[in-house]
Amino acid sequence: MNSILPKGVSKERFAAATGAMRKVVGDPWVILDENPLIAGYMDTYSAAPESSTAASAAVCPGSVEEVQEIVRIARQYRIPIWSISTGKNFAYGGPAPRTAGQVVLDLRRMNRVIEVNTDLGYAIVEPGVAYVDFYNYMKRHKLPYWIDCAANGMGGVMGNTLDHGVGYTAYGDHLLMQCGMEVVLSDGSLMRTGMGALPNGAASWPVYKYGYGPYIDGLFTQSNFGVVTKIGLWLMPEPPAFRPFMVQLQNEDDLYEVTEKLRPLKINMIIPNAAITVHLLWEASVYTTKHEWKTGSGPLPQRTLRQIAEKFNLGMWNFYAALYGLPEVVEANWQIVESTFRSIKGAKIYREADRKDDPSFNYRVRLMRGEPNLTEFSLMNWVGGGGHINFSPISPASGADAMKQFHMIRKACEKYGFDYIGEFVIGWREQHHILMLMFNRYDADESRRAHDCFAQLINDAAAEGYGEYRTNLHFMDQIAGTYNANDGALLRMQRRIKHALDPAGILSPGKNGIWPLGESPETNS
């Protein structure tokens, strides 16, 4: 008998629902909580107890038809189901559902690259396509396109895109490059967005995003209005020339100038990729761990940061970007880029050949050419113990905002006894500031401090007009609560849409603070 049940669902109803689901997907693909495999759906790395998000079961359909059937059963029996694609949402909750008892709808078995169109440069993929599989597919078929992947090479194309994830080539804004979606709605019906709504519109589906009428793809991202079963995405043609580079900055205050200098280069598309300005310790974790510099808790002092920078030939900030295109164009743009960054006092500029044996430079280069890898996970070794949650506020790409956020976040980290380990990912006009809050999850006090630090940061950021682009399961409501202009008009509208599209409230309840009507974090705790 299952020891965990969805909130308000009786043992009998749960057994009847999971029994019906078994008939659809087959016995092995309904994993109940007595099966040791259920532990694979835990969020083991957050600052809150695993039990608070422990799934009651996981169901793994193998086709769109099976997804439709499972959704119908969930609706019939009022069982909450939490959709994941590859389920590697590290730092944001992994494969776990928002609350204990929800059933994970694990779509990893649906892992086909359905089409790659080499004339038009797009692909259509199913949910379970991991970056590494997609990359291998492109290589195997010798296709003249690059993929764009997250630094978590284990993640997947769809889950990352739906959670508004980023990569590092010129196609790094994944949702921007998404075109066409297929969605199972809460009544089990199947819908295609955009041109895909034409009975014979398949050819234009992955090339024109907007179709006719309201543009709705975005509604199915960071939300719980449907289960996405296919997406189209645009692919970057393999460029004839690729020039990655690093600008090493000697002082923490140089963050201001590098951001100011970068902005016009981004807006004018001289630097086309998602460029990053990375703090020392993020890079240093590829080479060393905190324990080698300090025993006991508390952040490392500035003096030690300087020693680390010197030992590993790193800057206090390290900026990475790349140029892509025809060799002549790359060369011309390089002249602009080089002279721009050279004007920062003390800046050192490195090209690929200058840092051949540097593992942190190497993995950045690989990411900037869409090659999945896992090197960034060395961050998990900084304190050891594996706890990590990402705090990710957005701001305009300005030096003043970057400095303000850096000081604000570092101050909070130090107050709670943590190192600042952060980076800025700079898009066209905005920047995602990512704090990787690392803690030892085996230490209850440290986990509690990490949780409190994160909660404070949300409020500090909101007070300054900054909001987060995405978050961990445990902070979804708090962050949704900060987007509260006009008396919470946005969230109220999202809840109305939720009720209209999913009146039974079965799809991913609580995702990003969107609860079904009559439900709230409190009724689900």
Added chain:
Amino acid sequence: MVHRRELLKTGAGLLLAAPIRIPLRLLTGVTGATTEAPDVIAETGIAAASELINAAQANARHARAIDLDSTIMIRRLSEAWAANPRPLFGMTRSDIAILVEALARDRGMAVVYRGWHDHRANGDIHHVLYGNPDVIAAMQREFTSARGAFGRVLGRHVAELASVGPRPASINFTVETSGRPPRQARFVTWAVAPMGTAAA
């Protein structure tokens, strides 16, 4: 300090793809459940790695020290387990543990054991163990009598630790030792085991 190299220094990664050289042995675990001899890996640079590897030789299919890049390691495991998921016991830093656990789910394997071994400044070692309740209770007894040499204890029991048992439980306890804490990266121990179903 451990540098993970692009190239395998010890050839340990081959362990994952290598043909079986030692005949597969069937062992009987503490709980009486029949278990398959696991592969065992330990990262070079961890002080307890060699005693683990030495003690595990008799109980493992292969037991090797490794120094390799996480991307390469996960790719090899992924390929090996796609065809033949096998129990694996590890003593590594946290990144490898997290990645192996994530891969395990994709390959229909369960996380059956986790251990955290924190060397305190006074020489004590604080252990947090998760796994088969009988096995981890036995570990607690043996760790306490072995004092600092818990790697050897783990090595002797890798087969039980890396097998599927009853619903896992957690315990934590501190063992007094007179040793000085090693100045090294913190590390974890873990085990994953195939369930025979639910692989993608």
